[in-house]
Amino acid sequence: MKVLVVDDFSTMRRIIKNLLRDLGFTNISEADDGSTALPMLKDGSFDFVVTDWNMPGMQGIDLLRAIRADAKLSHIPVLMVTAEAKKEQIVMAAQAGVNGYIVKPFTAGTLNTKLDKIFERLG
């Protein structure tokens, strides 16, 4: 399974990569914002996206909308991992078609549970 981790902070990408590796995801790529992520998604056959919300350039919510608007990408599950904690933002992400929403700071357990839930739903 090919995963793309999108976050502007390299340390956060590294943390998420380590956690994902622990959960058995070994094919992981990184992007530092939506505008770098989108062409990568269009080129490669990614199966899963983990993205931050607040990034310079293209933000996570816009990346999510772009993924959902693109017929070739719209099936890819997107998990948002972000410090953005306003209710209206969570509602907004849900309406945009997010598959999971994790607020930072988070634990390895939370990530594990959310991933299980997402893939369980997708069957």
Place this chain on the structure above:
Amino acid sequence: MSKNTSVHVSLEQAKLLVEYIETDQQDKADELIAEIQNPINTELFAEIGKLTRQLHDSLNNFQVDSRLSDLATGDIPDAKERLNFVIERTEEAANKTMDAVESIFPVVDSIQEQIGTVKPLWHKLMHNDLDIGEFKALCKDIDLLLKTTDKETNKIHSLMTDVLMAQDFQDITGQVIRKVIDLVREVEDNLINMLTAFGLSSEEEKPKYATKVGENLVEGPIMNSESRSDVVSDQDDVDDLLSSLGF
């Protein structure tokens, strides 16, 4: 001149007017009549004059107050540098810690793997089910396990010390941030003084806290989630909200 407001024309003014007309000073006569007709204007001018002087003095005072310009040209750029330093140091510490942890993972994995090798024969031994050949093999495996564990735990120990030492950023960045907080406080005091100098009360209008959708949606980490109703305070809140939306 303001005495004239209650009286339409004073004797002095009348005399002056006659004098102007007699001496053929039509301009001055007209001016005087305008002044008599509209005494408020002169008051207004006087008031504007007073305000202008005040403004002029205030502006001069600001120029004299070199602390303000020091703040703007020196301290604030310096504070930006300090905060960048904090970002760099915390990033460095995070990376140092992750370097150490990432090198510990394979070490632990290799020990676990060797334990896995020893386990079946060990299990047999514990159940008195081991033949002599297997016993020899077990001894060899255990010997290897002891040697590996000995060597690798030393390595883990030194890596853990690296993790420990990487936390020294907290002390340094804490001091730097405290200095920046002092600066922010000083700027705040100066701004309040400025408002007071211009006769504006800082109490008049409390900032409207809640930001609206769209205008400043992205807010970053919330510091005071307990006192706000528009934010979630933890993952459980997120999950509840999402499930209420049918997720």
